[in-house]
Amino acid sequence: MPSALVSLALLAGSAFAQQQNLWGQCGGIGYGGPTNCVAGSCCSTQNPCSSTNSGPPIPAGSLQQVNSFGSNPSNIQMFIYVPNKLVNNPAIIVALHPCGGSAQQWYSGTQLPSYAEQKGFIIIYPQTTAYTNCWDVNNVGSLTHNGSGDAAGVISMINFTLNKFSGNRNKVFVMGASSGGMMTNVMVGSYPEYFEAGASYSGVPFACLYGSTTPPSPSGSNQTCAQGLTHTPQEWANFVYNAYPGYTGKRPRMQIAHGLDDGLVRPVNGWEQLKQWGAVLGLTNTYNVTGASVPEGSEYIQVVYGDGSKLVGYMGQGVGHWAPVKEQVMLKFFGLL
Numbered sequence: 001m002p003s004a005l006v007s008l009a010l011l012a013g014s015a016f017a018q019q020q021n022l023w024g025q026c027g028g029i030g031y032g033g034p035t036n037c038v039a040g041s042c043c044s045t046q047n048p049c050s051s052t053n054s055g056p057p058i059p060a061g062s063l064q065q066v067n068s069f070g071s072n073p074s075n076i077q078m079f080i081y082v083p084n085k086l087v088n089n090p091a092i093i094v095a096l097h098p099c100g101g102s103a104q105q106w107y108s109g110t111q112l113p114s115y116a117e118q119k120g121f122i123i124i125y126p127q128t129t130a131y132t133n134c135w136d137v138n139n140v141g142s143l144t145h146n147g148s149g150d151a152a153g154v155i156s157m158i159n160f161t162l163n164k165f166s167g168n169r170n171k172v173f174v175m176g177a178s179s180g181g182m183m184t185n186v187m188v189g190s191y192p193e194y195f196e197a198g199a200s201y202s203g204v205p206f207a208c209l210y211g212s213t214t215p216p217s218p219s220g221s222n223q224t225c226a227q228g229l230t231h232t233p234q235e236w237a238n239f240v241y242n243a244y245p246g247y248t249g250k251r252p253r254m255q256i257a258h259g260l261d262d263g264l265v266r267p268v269n270g271w272e273q274l275k276q277w278g279a280v281l282g283l284t285n286t287y288n289v290t291g292a293s294v295p296e297g298s299e300y301i302q303v304v305y306g307d308g309s310k311l312v313g314y315m316g317q318g319v320g321h322w323a324p325v326k327e328q329v330m331l332k333f334f335g336l337l
């Protein structure tokens with residue numbers, strides 16, 4: 001829809017129009033009141049929402065592709081699931097597929113759409129077909145705030161969705177498995193101001209593949225990261241700080257899940273993610289929980305940082321690649337359940 005607002009310049013011709021009170025409405029679709037401003041004042045835009053809610057309507061209740069959503073430097077695709085029972089000011093979850101996956105595969109691959117229906121949140125399913133459908137977690141563009149690459153395209157999708165559905169900027173989340181888990185780390189590292197929290201299943205730390213020039217698949221020729229690249233907590237944190245120099249705002253909370261029997265993306269990557277976000281969030285491993293009371297399942301060790309509300313790890317005995325998505329545990333961590 002076009003802007004509902006009219007500027008003083010457009011109204012200059014209506015010399016005989018009645019004068020509006022200071023702070024009164026002076027234009028807009030269907031408006032028939034006074035359009036003349038009090039001397040010394042001017043008419044300005046109050047609510048730009050209608051001008052940004054652009055493009056065709058998006059049907060609810062099924063996976064839909066959005067063709068035009070803003071800047072998209074690496075030409076990735078946007079799909080979205082809008083629930084039939086959308087709440088006002090909805091939360092948004094970005095759900096990132098694994099290597100070889102797709103939006104459709106990841107839409108069918110978790111129970112998140114049925115939770116979206118119950119709770120009224122929106123799910124964005126970005127899709128890449130580059131690098132055998134792996135995310136560009138190695139390129140400096142994605143590892144830089146306001147850079148380029150897949151990360152910039154995903155940010156455009158979020159911005160589009162926030163505008164189109166009056167989404168809740170304080171309730172934007174990101175999750176993914178394998179390459180999607182790696183990209184989850186990239187998104188929260190490069191764009192901390194966008195996300196309240198992230199959940200990475202069988203991913204790697206932010207910038208673990210930085211410097212790798214071959215396709216960023218965990219089965220690719222450069223195995224340095226997948227086999228377990230280690231750094232000190234401070235070194236890992238520095239990669240994150242360097243992505244957005246000078247940023248002092250809030251950092252996203254993180255939930256990390258990883259299989260201890262993962263032969264593709266080695267479990268050390270789960271531990272290293274915890275080291276990295278522990279350093280960034282200023283938290284240390286206070287205690288662990290084992291056994292029946294572990295929310296992720298008794299096969300997991302729950303690794304608690306601080307009080308567990310900002311950083312928690314689940315490292316699974318006998319769990320391979322990728323660690324299964326536990327929707328309820330994740331949505332509780334996000335504060336959506």
Ligand SMILES: *[C@@H]1O[C@H](CO)[C@@H](O)[C@H](O)[C@H]1NC(C)=O
Pocket residue numbers: 146
């Ligand atoms: C990043 O881009 C956004 C949107 O264009 C802009 O509002 C913001 O100021 C930029 N941030 C930096 C640090 O350049």
Ligand SMILES: *[C@@H]1O[C@H](CO)[C@@H](O)[C@H](O)[C@H]1NC(C)=O
Pocket residue numbers: 052070071155156159160163
């Ligand atoms: C967000 O969307 C608005 C409205 O469509 C647009 O003006 C702005 O440039 C977008 N910002 C980013 C960072 O994409």
Ligand SMILES: *[C@@H]1O[C@H](CO)[C@@H](O)[C@H](O)[C@H]1NC(C)=O
Pocket residue numbers: 208209210211212213214222223224225229
């Ligand atoms: C392999 O990847 C690592 C990062 O994971 C990088 O530091 C290294 O330079 C890469 N090696 C080659 C030969 O590209």
Ligand SMILES: *[C@@H]1O[C@H](CO)[C@@H](O)[C@H](O)[C@H]1NC(C)=O
Pocket residue numbers: 285286287288301303
């Ligand atoms: C939690 O478990 C890990 C792995 O066994 C161990 O290295 C770490 O020291 C434990 N943390 C605490 C606080 O006991």
